[in-house]
Amino acid sequence: MAFNFNWSPLIADTSRARDMLTTALNKSPKPPIIVDDIIVNELNLGSTPPELEILEIGDLAEDRFRGIFKMQYAGDAFLTLKTKVQANPLNTYLSAKPSFASPQPLAAASGLTIPLQITLSDIRLSGFVILVFSKQKGITVVFRNDPLESLKVSSTFDSIPFVRDYLQKEIEGQLRVLFMEDLPAIIHRLSLRLWSSEYQEETQERLDASNDTTAPIDPLSSPPQDAVDAFGNPLDPAQISALSLDPTQDMHASFSQKNILRLAALSESQRTLSLFTPSICEAVFRAWASHDRPDSGANTPGLTQSSLSRIQTTFGSMKSNTSSVASGSTGNETQASRPSLVSYSSAPAGLSLGANRSRTHPMRKRKKRVVNLRKNPNGDVESSGVSTEANTPLQKEQEEELATPPKSPVKPSLRFETRHGSLDVGEPSRLPEKTNPEGLLPAAPLSEPPRLSKSKQKTKVPIPSPIIEEPEKEKRSGSSKPPLSKTRLQATQQTTSPLLRSLSFDRVSTLSSSSKNPLSPTYAESTTSGGILEQAWMLKMAQEIARKVQGEKDREAARDRQQHAPPPQAPKGPAAGLWEEEIDAPPAYHA
Amino acid sequence: MLDFMDNVQNAFYEASHWNIDNSYGALNATARALLDFQTPRGLKLQISSLSAPNFATSYTLGNVGVVDGSVSYLYSSLPLRREFKSSELDLHHAIRGYRHFQELRRPDEDWWWEVWHSGKRIDRRDTLLYGRIFLPQSTLEALYLRRLSPTRQLKISAVSDSSLNNGGTILALLQNDVGKYSTEYMYSTDSALMGVRGLYNFGMDPRVELTAPVTAQEIAEPVHGRFSAGAELYYGLLNKSGGISTGLRFTTLPNHTGFPYTMTLTLNPLMGNLSSTYAVKAGSNLALCSRFDFNFYSYESELQLGCELWRRRRDTDLEWAVKKLRADWKRPTVSPDDDVSGVLKARVDQDWRIGVLWEGRIKELLFTLGASLDLKRREQIFRGIGIELQYSS
Numbered sequence: 001m002a003f004n005f006n007w008s009p010l011i012a013d014t015s016r017a018r019d020m021l022t023t024a025l026n027k028s029p030k031p032p033i034i035v036d037d038i039i040v041n042e043l044n045l046g047s048t049p050p051e052l053e054i055l056e057i058g059d060l061a062e063d064r065f066r067g068i069f070k071m072q073y074a075g076d077a078f079l080t081l082k083t084k085v086q087a088n089p090l091n092t093y094l095s096a097k098p099s100f101a102s103p104q105p106l107a108a109a110s111g112l113t114i115p116l117q118i119t120l121s122d123i124r125l126s127g128f129v130i131l132v133f134s135k136q137k138g139i140t141v142v143f144r145n146d147p148l149e150s151l152k153v154s155s156t157f158d159s160i161p162f163v164r165d166y167l168q169k170e171i172e173g174q175l176r177v178l179f180m181e182d183l184p185a186i187i188h189r190l191s192l193r194l195w196s197s198e199y200q201e202e203t204q205e206r207l208d209a210s211n212d213t214t215a216p217i218d219p220l221s222s223p224p225q226d227a228v229d230a231f232g233n234p235l236d237p238a239q240i241s242a243l244s245l246d247p248t249q250d251m252h253a254s255f256s257q258k259n260i261l262r263l264a265a266l267s268e269s270q271r272t273l274s275l276f277t278p279s280i281c282e283a284v285f286r287a288w289a290s291h292d293r294p295d296s297g298a299n300t301p302g303l304t305q306s307s308l309s310r311i312q313t314t315f316g317s318m319k320s321n322t323s324s325v326a327s328g329s330t331g332n333e334t335q336a337s338r339p340s341l342v343s344y345s346s347a348p349a350g351l352s353l354g355a356n357r358s359r360t361h362p363m364r365k366r367k368k369r370v371v372n373l374r375k376n377p378n379g380d381v382e383s384s385g386v387s388t389e390a391n392t393p394l395q396k397e398q399e400e401e402l403a404t405p406p407k408s409p410v411k412p413s414l415r416f417e418t419r420h421g422s423l424d425v426g427e428p429s430r431l432p433e434k435t436n437p438e439g440l441l442p443a444a445p446l447s448e449p450p451r452l453s454k455s456k457q458k459t460k461v462p463i464p465s466p467i468i469e470e471p472e473k474e475k476r477s478g479s480s481k482p483p484l485s486k487t488r489l490q491a492t493q494q495t496t497s498p499l500l501r502s503l504s505f506d507r508v509s510t511l512s513s514s515s516k517n518p519l520s521p522t523y524a525e526s527t528t529s530g531g532i533l534e535q536a537w538m539l540k541m542a543q544e545i546a547r548k549v550q551g552e553k554d555r556e557a558a559r560d561r562q563q564h565a566p567p568p569q570a571p572k573g574p575a576a577g578l579w580e581e582e583i584d585a586p587p588a589y590h591a
Numbered sequence: 592m593l594d595f596m597d598n599v600q601n602a603f604y605e606a607s608h609w610n611i612d613n614s615y616g617a618l619n620a621t622a623r624a625l626l627d628f629q630t631p632r633g634l635k636l637q638i639s640s641l642s643a644p645n646f647a648t649s650y651t652l653g654n655v656g657v658v659d660g661s662v663s664y665l666y667s668s669l670p671l672r673r674e675f676k677s678s679e680l681d682l683h684h685a686i687r688g689y690r691h692f693q694e695l696r697r698p699d700e701d702w703w704w705e706v707w708h709s710g711k712r713i714d715r716r717d718t719l720l721y722g723r724i725f726l727p728q729s730t731l732e733a734l735y736l737r738r739l740s741p742t743r744q745l746k747i748s749a750v751s752d753s754s755l756n757n758g759g760t761i762l763a764l765l766q767n768d769v770g771k772y773s774t775e776y777m778y779s780t781d782s783a784l785m786g787v788r789g790l791y792n793f794g795m796d797p798r799v800e801l802t803a804p805v806t807a808q809e810i811a812e813p814v815h816g817r818f819s820a821g822a823e824l825y826y827g828l829l830n831k832s833g834g835i836s837t838g839l840r841f842t843t844l845p846n847h848t849g850f851p852y853t854m855t856l857t858l859n860p861l862m863g864n865l866s867s868t869y870a871v872k873a874g875s876n877l878a879l880c881s882r883f884d885f886n887f888y889s890y891e892s893e894l895q896l897g898c899e900l901w902r903r904r905r906d907t908d909l910e911w912a913v914k915k916l917r918a919d920w921k922r923p924t925v926s927p928d929d930d931v932s933g934v935l936k937a938r939v940d941q942d943w944r945i946g947v948l949w950e951g952r953i954k955e956l957l958f959t960l961g962a963s964l965d966l967k968r969r970e971q972i973f974r975g976i977g978i979e980l981q982y983s984s
Contacts, residue, residue, distance in 0.1 A: 108834030
């Protein structure tokens with residue numbers, strides 16, 4: 001197998017790269033010797049391409065690629081920078097020192113700023129590169145180690161050894177930062193621009209296909225009038241607004257340093273089971289945004305169901321023994337959550353289970369939910385008591401609510417009580433009243449977290465648990481899910497991609513792979529990228545879990561059949577009291 | 592406004608007859624006071640006290656960024672008699688402005704300092720110890736000051752801070768001042784910087800007794816100015832870099848009949864920097880200063896203008912009556928500068944960066960109100976604004 005790397009087009013136009021380098025170089029605080037902005041004057045990538053040795057290829061298709069390379073570069077690339085420096089060494093030396101113990105010279109430290117031209121040449125690089133390419137999401141290059149081996153800095157001050165050494169040291173330090181942090185971002189942005197035309201075309205195609213209308217010049221600003229989806233079903237205005245507005249949100253999927261740190265802390269807490277998870281406002285958590293994952297990737301519906309049922313227990317279940325849900329544990333939650341599902345199944349109201357089933361496929365198959373319901377043996381059995389027509393409108397609402405993280409179970413589900421006389425355990429966490437008025441799937445979660453007031457603190461606790469659980473699950477369900485968040489970039493990927501995925505149109509087409517998502521311009525390769533090394537382990541884990549889930553399912557089905565006949569034993573007191581009790585002791589603490 | 596502890600240190604210099612102005616480092620002290628003053632940022636409170644003549648404490652609290660503060664203690668073996676109560680202290684001591692040089696005084700004889708008791712010499716060298724810790728940063732400043740002899744002083748200052756190389760730095764400074772000339776030798780542990788400074792005053796030597804009879808010409812044209820020349824040289828052993836500068840100063844003495852003025856010219860031949868300052872005290876309440884910097888390597892130039900204005904309260908109701916009664920009648924005031932309502936300092940440079948400072952006393956509090964502005968930046972004119980309050984007892 002051979003790859004053909006075409007080096008020449010990269011040499012052609014470097015003006016954009018120059019601009020980006022300029023901004024990248026001026027971003028970090030500069031040493032005191034540099035008293036002006038650093039401007040990249042000339043950038044030549046040279047004619048010698050880097051030597052790449054393929055170590056591993058994780059994913060390979062026509063439009064995507066992921067692999068690890070060993071890179072050796074000893075080419076003739078050079079870079080010329082222009083800036084102004086402080087030529088008086090005493091000045092720079094004293095500027096970094098406290099004035100109390102400074103000699104305080106009278107005029108010996110007076111400054112002399114000199115325009116400086118620095119040429120970086122003879123760059124020797126050697127390192128391991130993780131390259132992820134996807135036609136839609138561009139190129140991501142991440143260095144596993146510090147690639148800079150050596151570098152020659154020639155400047156105006158080569159005759160002064162002190163200044164030369166100083167410059168050499170400072171520039172090497174800056175370049176290391178550049179390679180490790182800034183260069184991946186620059187390359188990604190550049191690659192996005194390179195494919196931006198295709199990217200936009202494809203976006204429009206998808207919009208056309210889903211709307212069956214002629215594409216407007218700016219489909220994002222003016223939603224189509226009478227929209228129907230790919231199956232001919234008319235789309236309701238809320239959905240259209242979601243479709244038309246989401247891409248604009250996609251465009252700004254940049255993250256502040258603070259948020260990235262928080263996300264890193266969050267991912268840390270997943271691994272350490274830390275109780276202190278940072279709250280990230282205006283963020284949609286992967287657990288809620290990515291229920292479409294199993295459909296788009298490997299098909300493990302059991303996992304999704306169990307996770308959802310578990311979530312319901314954490315929010316809505318009574319203090320029955322079934323509520324002993326290991327909300328925090330990431331390893332066994334599928335097993336632990338099973339009994340809770342059983343408790344739901346035991347509820348006589350068939351509707352509740354029907355709703356449960358429908359909720360398990362929240363966003364991925366909007367139009368096919370009925371089909372899904374019938375496919376599901378549990379749902380069929382349980383929803384027998386209630387007519388399907390009665391089910392569907394409710395389900396629709398529930399589905400819309402699903403995108404939102406579950407809020408406090410403070411308000412009991414009045415509707416279900418009145419209609420069926422018994423309390424539906426699963427419902428109250430998603431009340432019809434709480435339905436997002438727009439029905440805008442991605443927007444709803446964004447607006448959710450602030451609504452969690454102090455009074456609902458306790459109920460807030462369970463929320464992290466799905467978050468903890470879900471990425472793990474994704475890893476397992478996805479063919480090769482690496483432990484992400486190695487770098488900041490990946491941290492962004494982790495958080496952006498679920499959002500993007502949830503916003504994407506892929507939920508319509510069930511079989512399309514996640515990488516075909518046309519609307520996510522950011523690093524959505526989190527679904528496919530990362531530690532190939534853990535691939536085998538992940539596969540093994542996935543198989544293991546799938547097996548366990550299957551076993552659970554069988555057991556559950558058996559129990560369902562047993563418990564179907566007897567009347568509900570779970571809801572004993574009045575509904576309101578129950579919910580208050582729930583508030584007092586959220587199930588997350590039971591675990 | 593000077594920090595309380597700086598004020599106490601100056602009092603120590605004064606009590607031990609050390610002329611801080613007779614040093615190359617203080618060659619352009621006037622221009623620095625009028626042009627390089629610091630404008631406060633944020634709110635800063637200082638409570639200090641000279642609880643005993645030998646011991647002073649000071650606490651500061653500021654809100655630059657987060658709340659930070661410092662605690663400082665000072666011990667002086669020499670009892671300090673100057674008034675430090677904020678309600679009574681002389682504002683001229685606390686506010687640096689135009690420095691009007693006096694005639695050089697003759698250094699103390701060694702034997703003046705000797706104290707004998709029952710055949711034994713029991714006198715001690717005057718010493719000052721000072722320490723200050725900045726609390727959130729855990730930065731420690733320490734100062735050891737010792738008058739080795741009437742013409743010699745050793746000053747060791749140290750800063751301990753984890754952010755510095757080697758965790759801190761120490762500067763040792765040995766100063767000699769015989770009036771006619773002064774020399775300083777210094778060594779800094781940071782990059783092993785060594786330095787020499789010297790200042791020579793032209794004109795008569797204060798050490799030489801006037802033996803010749805005073806001629807008529809000397810009486811007719813008294814010495815009304817002093818001309819000084821100095822140089823400094825630094826060399827860092829570790830980074831093999833150095834610095835050099837020379838300077839000239841002419842300043843008028845008290846028996847100058849016109850406006851007092853000071854001119855300095857400093858030159859850094861290595862870096863090609865030439866700086867000239869001119870300061871004039873255009874009245875008892877007004878001082879003006881200008882500075883022009885020019886670099887003959889890079890042709891960069893800079894101009895700064897500054898002024899200092901003492902505003903005094905006028906009791907207009909009484910003034911006409913006082914004038915009528917006795918034109919040159921001066922009532923003894925309870926404390927010096929009791930009628931000072933405030934001191935305005937302002938500076939501006941050629942880039943329209945402006946610094947304004949309003950200092951004074953309200954009741955028992957000394958206040959400093961300052962702002963720095965940048966008129967070139969329309970979107971953000973105020974670069975910094977702040978207030979400092981000092982109380983001392």
